Amino acid sequence: MKIIIIINILLAFYSSFMYLIIPDILAKLLDAAFYDPHKWQVYGGTCLVLGIFGVIGIKKNEWESFKFFFEFTILWEIMVFILSLVALIVFPLSALEIAYYWFGSVAWSVLIILNIYFYWREEK
Numbered sequence: 001m002k003i004i005i006i007i008n009i010l011l012a013f014y015s016s017f018m019y020l021i022i023p024d025i026l027a028k029l030l031d032a033a034f035y036d037p038h039k040w041q042v043y044g045g046t047c048l049v050l051g052i053f054g055v056i057g058i059k060k061n062e063w064e065s066f067k068f069f070f071e072f073t074i075l076w077e078i079m080v081f082i083l084s085l086v087a088l089i090v091f092p093l094s095a096l097e098i099a100y101y102w103f104g105s106v107a108w109s110v111l112i113i114l115n116i117y118f119y120w121r122e123e124k
Contacts (some may be wrong), residue, residue, distance in 0.1 A: 001121075004115060005054055005057060005058055005070075008051075008111070009055060009058070009113070011107075012048070012050045012051030012054060013047070013048070015043075015044065016044045017044075018044065019041060020041050020047070024045070026040075027040070029113055030097045030098045031095075032094070032097060033092055033093055033097065034035070034091065050073060050076065054069075057070070063122055071119070074112065074116060074119065077111060077115065081105060081108040081109060081112060084101050084108065085105055087101055088101050088105070111119065
């Protein structure tokens, strides 16, 4: 369980760096069709908060106090996954953005499945 939480933390901090610290660079790298720095930074800030709560959960090492946060994380990841698929269908994206969204969607789906599996295993 700790390994999957650490993976969540690392991905949260990676996303927070990309969207909160260097969103302008990321937008240029992806040739972003739609770029609003504030919205990208809000997403990055959300990822940072999730990463910090993950670190706190690892340090506390108490499942009952961490359970609600983990459930929230799973729901948040499902929402991001769905919104990524919607963006692929609805928005006219650049070729790099399409590849980035597909890669992200696959990564999110794997992470969601792992999180749900380990959550159910921990509940038993």
